[in-house]
Amino acid sequence: MPLSLGRMNATIERRMLINYRVDPALAQTWLPDGFRVQVVDGVAIAGICMIRLARMAPVGVPTVLGWGGENAAERVAVEWTSSDGTPSRGVFITRRFSASRTAVALGGRLFPGVHTKAAITSDESPERIALRMTTPTDTVDADVRLSTTLSNSVLGSIDEASEFFRAGSTGWSPASKKGDLDGLRLDTDAWRVEPTTPVHVRASLFDTLPTGSAEFDSVLVMRNVPAVWNPVGNAERGIRV
Incomplete structure (x- = not known):
């Protein structure tokens, strides 16, 4: 198979959607x-994706030669109108972080997505996941137990929440060139989302917003999912930024 710069194979060992x-x-x-x-029931859905x-x-390079690492993204669910007039859904990622030197060095070059350095640690078992991220400006501290039902979420049931995020699997983020955007679409035939019961969740980006501006909703988890990240060009989006 020929080498395809931009298209990346990977295994999502763990993805936590806060x-x-x-x-x-x-x-x-x-x-x-x-x-x-x-807008879902009068609110925007935003949060942090913590992914290992x-x-x-x-694509075209043996996966045994691949790399891995902990990454994070601050994102908000968005809509836009494509060039052919059809509505589209996805997420806009305000910032990407990574504990991987490879991702920081190659993001925005070998593959879309500019990353800045972060310290990310985890303590995980089949029943519980605890994650912590620190950057010069942000902290995230989340501890959850895996569950079978999703409670108290504006997204409804776990099936509804799963479909919400699957339908919004295209992400846009600021590119290395000012004014441009990088686009990536997550494709997988093994989409699986699990609900959790939070033990505690803190995220400075949202906890420091003005009172009443942000309220915790839920934490969802994906584990051991093979995936392909496909670059998406701005022409496909149909909007000039």
């Missing part, structure tokens, strides 16, 4: 022109 309900007017200020927040990847390599 979700908040955010005031839509506030969330809209985080977005560039052309995007609008996706293994065997990540360009």
